[in-house]
Amino acid sequence: MAPLITLISGCSTGIGMELAVRLAKDPNSKYLVYATMRNLGKKDALTEAAGDNLDKTLFIRQLDVTIDDQVKSIYDFIMEKHGRIDVLVNNAGYGFFGPLETMSMEKAKIMFETNYFGTVRLIKGALPAMKKQKSGSIVNISSIVGHLGIPFMDMYNASKFAMEGLTESLRPQLKEFGIGISTVQPGPVTTKFGENMMAISDFDDNSVSEDTKKQFLEFRKVISNPDIFSPQTAEPVIDVIVKAIEAEKPRLRYPTSQNVGDWLAKRYVKEDVTGTEGWF
Numbered sequence: 001m002a003p004l005i006t007l008i009s010g011c012s013t014g015i016g017m018e019l020a021v022r023l024a025k026d027p028n029s030k031y032l033v034y035a036t037m038r039n040l041g042k043k044d045a046l047t048e049a050a051g052d053n054l055d056k057t058l059f060i061r062q063l064d065v066t067i068d069d070q071v072k073s074i075y076d077f078i079m080e081k082h083g084r085i086d087v088l089v090n091n092a093g094y095g096f097f098g099p100l101e102t103m104s105m106e107k108a109k110i111m112f113e114t115n116y117f118g119t120v121r122l123i124k125g126a127l128p129a130m131k132k133q134k135s136g137s138i139v140n141i142s143s144i145v146g147h148l149g150i151p152f153m154d155m156y157n158a159s160k161f162a163m164e165g166l167t168e169s170l171r172p173q174l175k176e177f178g179i180g181i182s183t184v185q186p187g188p189v190t191t192k193f194g195e196n197m198m199a200i201s202d203f204d205d206n207s208v209s210e211d212t213k214k215q216f217l218e219f220r221k222v223i224s225n226p227d228i229f230s231p232q233t234a235e236p237v238i239d240v241i242v243k244a245i246e247a248e249k250p251r252l253r254y255p256t257s258q259n260v261g262d263w264l265a266k267r268y269v270k271e272d273v274t275g276t277e278g279w280f
């Protein structure tokens with residue numbers, strides 16, 4: 001069988017990188033992977049992890065999901081070379097943790113450009129070919145926060161809620177064309193995500209009041225408790241992503257652990273589980 005032509009965003013590190021390598025090393029050579037990243041200066045780790053598969057089943061290409069021309073170029077290249085696209089994984093994304101008033105509008109917009117509109121751009125690019133083929137699999141890496149509002153992650157929450165809405169709305173339309181679309185919803189994963197999120201968050205901004213600082217610091221203690229959201233390594237998350245890609249009848253949503261599933265279930269039983277009472 002011809003390999004599944006696969007495009008993954010955000011493969012310089014973390015979940016994207018591990019997923020790209022897992023698929024490229026499939027024992028039955030089921031996948032031919034375009035592992036993309038916005039900064040090719042960061043490709044060494046992926047090059048090393050890909051090993052002998054580099055330029056055989058795994059190809060590294062540049063793609064910043066916020067840039068229309070780069071999205072067009074990657075699809076032009078794939079269509080010219082293969083004439084099809086079978087699997088799209090929208091993985092590129094990042095978070096922000098802090099009081100909303102400390103996030104500039106510029107940062108808020110760039111976050112949506114990446115986490116949400118980046119996903120929109122890549123789906124729009126894949127749909128003409130997938131609809132023509134009458135097949136395809138789209139997996140959007142959302143989060144537990146795509147369904148559960150967690151304090152001080154307001155804009156990140158909103159970007160993942162938007163991704164969930166987009167996925168849910170497209171799903172019945174795409175099903176008619178034999179295309180599956182799902183979200184995968186991890187809780188905390190031990191990648192560089194948390195570190196990167198703290199690096200761009202401006203908590204020390206003097207514009208917040210003492211009361212807000214106190215509330216934020218209290219919440220940070222609560223949310224850091226591993227008993228609340230037990231962190232996972234990337235490996236079980238990759239297992240779930242592969243399950244979503246390969247499912248004959250993919251589900252709409254895939255929480256990546258029992259812990260995440262339990263939280264999302266609670267969300268529907270007790271709507272104010274995310275309210276002040278539940279957290280502070």
Ligand SMILES: NC(=O)c1ccc[n+]([C@@H]2O[C@H](COP(=O)([O-])OP(=O)(O)OC[C@H]3O[C@@H](n4cnc5c(N)ncnc54)[C@H](OP(=O)(O)O)[C@@H]3O)[C@@H](O)[C@H]2O)c1
Pocket residue numbers: 009010011012013014015016037038039042063064065066090091092093094095114118141142143144185186187188189190191192193194196
């Ligand atoms: N780790 C978690 O706790 C967690 C939990 C729930 C959901 N998720 C989601 O899982 C996905 C992957 O996160 P991760 O844990 O693997 O984090 P990560 O290690 O920080 O990786 C994020 C990736 O996204 C890339 N990226 C950021 N902006 C981009 C852009 N404009 N264009 C292309 N790539 C871009 C980064 O590239 P650079 O190296 O160039 O920055 C990096 O490759 C994200 O969508 C995240 O929201 C993560």
